[in-house]
Structures are given as structure tokens and as C-alpha cells.
Amino acid sequence: MLRRVASRLLTAPGAPGRYALFPPVLPAAARRLSGLEDDAPPPTPPFDASLLDVLVCPLSKKTLRYEASTNELINEELGIAYPVLDGVPNMIPQDARLIQKDRDAPEQQQ
Structure with a gap:
């Protein structure tokens, strides 16, 4: 049945x-x-920039900067980037990406 x-x-x-x-x-x-294509990825919701007023890095408690080109929240002090997935910031430190600071690169070459 x-x-x-x-x-x-x-x-x-x-x-x-x-x-x-x-x-x-x-x-x-x-x-x-x-007009719907099979290969076209679904549009991702935009990140709400007003969240930057209340979000801080969970490790250093410092403010974050949103980078639209990579869709990440950047902590300049520690050199880490938290991904934003579907408009939601992933603030888990293990999921963060280490970024190379441009100002540190010339010092390491000397």
C-alpha cells in the first residue's frame, strides 16, 4: 500500500x-x-557588510575586512582569511586559510 x-x-x-x-x-x-544553463552555478547570496560591525576574529578578537574578490573575511594582523559560504561567514579557525602578507615577502628574501 x-x-x-x-x-x-x-x-x-x-x-x-x-x-x-x-x-x-x-x-x-x-x-x-x-535561459537557464546546466553548467551555470547558482548565484551566491551577497555578504551583508553590516555584519562587520559585530564580527571579530575568534582568535585575536580584532576587526575583520571583507574582500569581495575572494569572498573572504581577512584578519590582517594574523594573516588569515575566513571563507564566506552562501553569504554566511565560516568563522571556524581550522577552516581559515593562511595568506601571505605582501610586506613580509621582501623581508624573507633578504
Whole structure:
């Protein structure tokens, strides 16, 4: 009985009077005609810059700077960058990326 109910729900997406578990999927030709591309990544939500007023680095408790080109929050003092994923800052220190400071590079070459 459960299988019959599930098969009816799955085989009739969008039919009047029936419920669908998944939204109907457009065929590839319809996606191309509507301007939706298969290879295009979904747009990422923008980072809310007003969060910079309350966010600080969890390690140094210093303010952060948002870098739009890399979509990261930068701690200049420690030289680390926290990623922003889908508009949400990932403030876990283990997930942060070490960045090379431009001013330290010439000193190391001497």
C-alpha cells in the first residue's frame, strides 16, 4: 500500500489534486530556451557588510575586512582569511586559510 501511494506521489508531480514530493524538473531543451544553463552555478547570496560591525576574529578578537574578490573575511594582523559560504561567514579557525602578507615577502628574501 505504501509503495502505491509513493509511486502516485512521484509519478504525478504538479497534477491537480495530488501532492508531489519534488518540484517538476524542466527538460534540458526547456532550460536552454528559458535561459537557464546546466553548467551555470547558482548565484551566491551577497555578504551583508553590516555584519562587520559585530564580527571579530575568534582568535585575536580584532576587526575583520571583507574582500569581495575572494569572498573572504581577512584578519590582517594574523594573516588569515575566513571563507564566506552562501553569504554566511565560516568563522571556524581550522577552516581559515593562511595568506601571505605582501610586506613580509621582501623581508624573507633578504
